[in-house]
Amino acid sequence: MNGSEAYRLHMKNISIAFPGVQALTDVDFYTDPGRTHALIGANGAGKSTLMKVLSGAYHHYTGEIWIGDKQVDIRSPKDAKDHGIQIVYQEVDTALISGLTVGENIMIEQTVHDMRGKHIIRWKQLHQTAQGILDKMNVRVSSKKLVNELSLAEKQMVLIARAVSKQCRYLVLDEPTAPLSHNETEQLFRLIRSLRSEGVGIIFISHRLPELFEICDDITIMRDGRLVTRDKIAELDQPKVVEYMLGEKLEAQFPQTERSIGDKWFEARGIHDPGKVNHVDFHIHQGEIVGIAGLVGAGKTELCRALFGASPTASGEIWLQGRKLHVGSPHQAVRQGLALVPEERRKEGVFVEEPVSANLTAAVLSRFCSWGSWLSLRKEKEASEAIIRSLGIKTPSEKTKVQNLSGGNQQKVAIGKWLLADADVYIFDEPTKGVDVGAKRDIFELVTELARRGKCILYASSELSEIIGITDRVYVMYDGGIKKELETRQTDEEEILLYSTGGGLT
Incomplete structure (x- = not known):
């Protein structure tokens, strides 16, 4: 066994x-x-599940895990660590x-260990250590800043630092x-290369194929749990x-359909949110x-939230079909024909502990109620099953909790709930984040x-x-x-990248 194989990580027949x-x-x-190893597959392929087994998040698996010539038993996060x-x-x-600082989050495991041992926590030393890690990663964040x-x-980056x-x-x-x-x-890539040179093995899950070819040495592809x-x-x-991911060749990614563009319908005037949108x-x-392009931190998400009434400090005017809207809250936004698919789907886009059916009907729940408050489970089931079929949501049934779906299917649920609402204006904020190439095309076709x-x-x-593939105009x-x-x-x-970085003529 050579030096590398002496510490090889091997998951057998999982x-x-x-x-x-x-x-x-039976995944091997x-x-x-x-080495940097790409682990990829379409949404629902099982790659994240496999890594949750490795990290001890799931304990009821069958199969074996070996490091070098030693079999290890990983049934909890502590075992993995x-x-x-x-x-x-x-x-x-x-x-x-x-509610904790960056430093406290980075050093939380060491802090808990000290507390159990009834040791005094040396806060100055904690922040110095955390700041040292951040500085090594070239992350310009103070360890004393609240998360x-x-x-x-x-x-x-704080999670990676931890x-x-x-x-x-x-x-x-x-x-x-x-x-x-x-x-x-x-x-991040510089950090990965540094860790790799120090002998750390990196398992890299991503749907962004170009970056895999830039940073990874090896690749494992999964499909349907195999x-x-x-x-x-x-x-x-x-x-x-x-082709390996989908089991077939991918057709043109962006759908080409004939569309007629009408009169000006929606207009935003002077949307302002102090320190966020100008x-x-x-x-x-x-x-x-219409596309809103820009780098991370440019204000895209903040603009979407301001339009949807999700920021109490935002101001400005919104007009729809010549009528000025009063959008002081998301509830008012929905009632006046606006829909938002947010970037952080688990935090803002779906109810992860509720079933798929409850999520898909949440925006128009009154439609499925009779006598004011009685929910018709039959109508809810029929409506949710129709959306599941139309969007190709991979779920055992409409009763499955959203937290048990893959990331791409969670995103489809976040989008699907607005189809029943039949809004006039649809706001999509990074709708394909964490979504595989097949699911991306489904989303493009829906849009x-x-x-x-x-x-x-x-x-x-x-x-x-x-932005180039799907929009008509772009700001x-x-x-x-x-x-x-x-x-x-x-x-x-x-050209878009030039303006995104502040260059070019206005």
């Missing part, structure tokens, strides 16, 4: 089932220290304590770049990877898809179909290829304001 679904079937996965396995999950808010004051990207605060053999990163800007992604193939990533190309004006025609039906679409995304945001308005067919990703 199987696990949940009520109504066989999530993994292995990787070596000092004792064997040097750390994981950073995709949904950052569920893993951080928002609830951080951006989504900063929270992601993971590397203890010596680890293997670091699992689940969609780590989803909330990161280009510069922040480059910082292993499809394993290879050196240099031996494959992107079309072949997609007096933004824009409009959307009936049946038009295009809504526009074809005469809806106004606002599509906010930092994925410039999506580029920079530092909270609109930097430039462009006709999509007359621009390209390079």
